[in-house]
Amino acid sequence: MEKGNLLLIISLFLNALLIGTGGYVVHKIGGVEFVKTKIQSTPPVKRDAAYYFTKKSVFEHSAASDVDIAFIGDSITDYGEFQEYFPDDVVLNRGIRNDVAKGVLDRLQEVVDRDPKVAYLMIGVNDIRYGTDAKDYESSVNAIVESFAGKETKLFIQSILPVNNGIFGNEVSNKKVKQFNDILKRIADENEIEYIDLHPSFTDKSGQLDKKFTVDGLHLNGKGYDVWVERLRTK
Template identity: 65%
Template sequence: MKKYKILLMISLVLNILLIGSGSYVVNKIGGIDFGKTKVQATSSPKKDANYYFTKKSIFEQSTIQQPDKVFIGDSITDYGEFQEYFSGEVVLNRGIRNDTAEGVLNRVDEVVERNSAEAYLMIGVNDIRHDTDIQDFRKNVTAIVDAFEGTSTKLFLQSILPVNNGLFGNDVSNEKVKEFNDVLQKIAYENGIKYIDLHAHFEDESGQLDKRYTVDGLHLNGEGYTLWIETLNAT
């Protein structure tokens, strides 16, 4: 019995030490609220849930109506300073890094209600990165297109850009990009809307994203955004 009591006391002491060290770690990294946030983020289908919902809430507070142009997409759109390319026009950026077609669908009503003259959608590279089934991608993009039906907004579907695997790695294959672009082109055709093939303007002779237009192999640099806008202006 005495031996049992000693073992019990040792167990209690160890548990107290473990609880104490755990509390110390939680406090060091931001407390209980931080822990809750991290759990919510990892259980979300979004890779970057906090950023997504923060940007979404900011967009929803905007009072701008009937802008000239709105750009919708993921980080490639998010990083673009589109307003600077169209002086004298009201241009909105509705890009959110790490977003997917499903993520855009879940926030597209805010864009539709602005009644913009033109809307430019580029989405899909993160669907490829996250292994989204291509039929689910088709369904989500089609639903985004349907959301604009009956409005005066002229919607443009833009192709997914090529990736430079030598710089970015192999999370995205350019063969897959072409498959998803075929889907986008078919959706555009079926709905009578304009498909803009940016892909052809950005690939090098080997089918990779040209190094002139990127630093990391996925996102665009300044020259890349200039080419993007020049291509849009030429369509």
């Protein structure tokens, strides 16, 4: 038997073995329908699914009550030590890194049920990063707003922060940030919710996130959180 034919036979055998093994594994864990269900139930985040579900579970089992302030968002919220800025209040940090608007919606009920006096929403930069359609983003944010309907909570919608492309790269364009912020502003106006435009406090002369407020071009450093919280104190 020629060497080429032998290699072909070995290759075909190995492929058949892999296909057979894969089919057996799928069958053992519940079949194709089970796999489809698991894929469909994956949270709308591109990375850190384990972190998303872990944080969601921790949030839902929290015994927090008489909540004064809730911060809701992605990693920019997640990294903030807001309780230290408001030591006399009960503060919830409901940020999850890499989260998107649909992800917030899927875990929001435990926040709504705690009836915080004030809630600050900042979400959207990851929707831009991961290519969420603008209409889907708008639908999710509208649903977030509707979740607070009839509650005493005063909801604030905050703008998405600018990005410094010279540091972070071009994964997020500030032109797209403006487009999504226009959506947020429209939703706020339509629902008579106050919109907090943070851009003037964080942009440099070229419209980028000012280097003095960031290390990686996307997230805020300590000085950035000082400025953010000071803006909120004026509301």
